[in-house]
Amino acid sequence: MTEKKQPQRNPVERILRMDRMPHIWCPGCGIGTVVTSFAEALRKEETDLDNIVVVSGIGCTGRVAGYMKLDSFHTTHGRAIPFATGLKLANPKTKIVVFSGDGDIAGIGGNHLIHAARRNMDMLVILVNNFNYAMTGGQVAATTPIDANASTAPFGNFEYPFNLPHLVASAGGTYIARWTALHLRRVTKSIQEALHRRGFSFIEVITPCTTLYARRNRLGDGLNLLKYYYDNSEIQHNADTKDLDITYQGKLIVGKFVDKEKPTFLDAMNQHLSKVLGDKYTPYGEVK
Numbered sequence: 001m002t003e004k005k006q007p008q009r010n011p012v013e014r015i016l017r018m019d020r021m022p023h024i025w026c027p028g029c030g031i032g033t034v035v036t037s038f039a040e041a042l043r044k045e046e047t048d049l050d051n052i053v054v055v056s057g058i059g060c061t062g063r064v065a066g067y068m069k070l071d072s073f074h075t076t077h078g079r080a081i082p083f084a085t086g087l088k089l090a091n092p093k094t095k096i097v098v099f100s101g102d103g104d105i106a107g108i109g110g111n112h113l114i115h116a117a118r119r120n121m122d123m124l125v126i127l128v129n130n131f132n133y134a135m136t137g138g139q140v141a142a143t144t145p146i147d148a149n150a151s152t153a154p155f156g157n158f159e160y161p162f163n164l165p166h167l168v169a170s171a172g173g174t175y176i177a178r179w180t181a182l183h184l185r186r187v188t189k190s191i192q193e194a195l196h197r198r199g200f201s202f203i204e205v206i207t208p209c210t211t212l213y214a215r216r217n218r219l220g221d222g223l224n225l226l227k228y229y230y231d232n233s234e235i236q237h238n239a240d241t242k243d244l245d246i247t248y249q250g251k252l253i254v255g256k257f258v259d260k261e262k263p264t265f266l267d268a269m270n271q272h273l274s275k276v277l278g279d280k281y282t283p284y285g286e287v288k
Contacts, residue, residue: 028222030181030207061101078108092285117171138212
């Protein structure tokens with residue numbers, strides 16, 4: 001009698017809540033692909049999952065926290081980064097990953113984004129940019145390209161969108177990259193690199209909303225839409241972040257743009273207070 005073969009386990013089962021699959025994201029949406037890249041990065045790094053914390057906000061990408069088999073938190077709209085800051089300061093040994101969308105991080109929570117970068121908080125921010133407020137009806141967001149159609153701009157958007165890599169670099173981020181959702185291995189590699197960096201790391205992943213943004217702009221759907229952005233992207237590592245604006249249906253510059261070291265918030269605090277208070281001060285957290 002032959003022994004019954006056990007079903008092959010998915011290599012990321014220890015990272016994702018497989019009992020909650022299939023996920024709720026629309027067919028053709030790239031958010032699930034980015035989640036796969038994140039899970040693959042954790043698997044390849046053989047990271048101690050007990051020290052990884054995922055924080056998401058509100059919106060389509062904000063649902064990520066619910067699919068991670070990690071310590072994860074689904075916070076209020078725009079408040080993922082300050083919530084993550086509190087977690088990091090309360091337990092400096094943790095590696096904090098903020099995983100949310102452009103509306104949540106750059107729109108509603110834009111002020112928190114620039115100040116976390118300015119302070120060089122030790123965290124990784126993965127921002128999935130779908131060019132609109134997708135969950136609430138496809139309204140113009142802080143990243144909607146000029147001339148693109150949206151539910152609140154039926155004749156085309158006229159507001160200047162954020163150049164997010166430049167914004168974060170100007171504010172003080174120390175690791176900054178941008179890819180599309182179809183740059184699977186490159187997204188995974190960037191996440192692996194960022195997990196080893198100390199300081200504020202920022203990865204923007206372009207995946208236009210297939211249900212609202214693509215339909216209103218008649219850009220096709222599903223894989224064809226994602227493939228358009230992939231095919232029209234150009235890798236320029238170390239490009240000047242001033243030149244990374246995203247134009248409507250224009251060339252998209254992707255790559256790793258910033259990778260440098262400087263003291264984190266806790267490093268700077270400990271260094272300053274040790275200098276001022278001398279032996280009276282006990283350094284807080286871990287400083288290399």
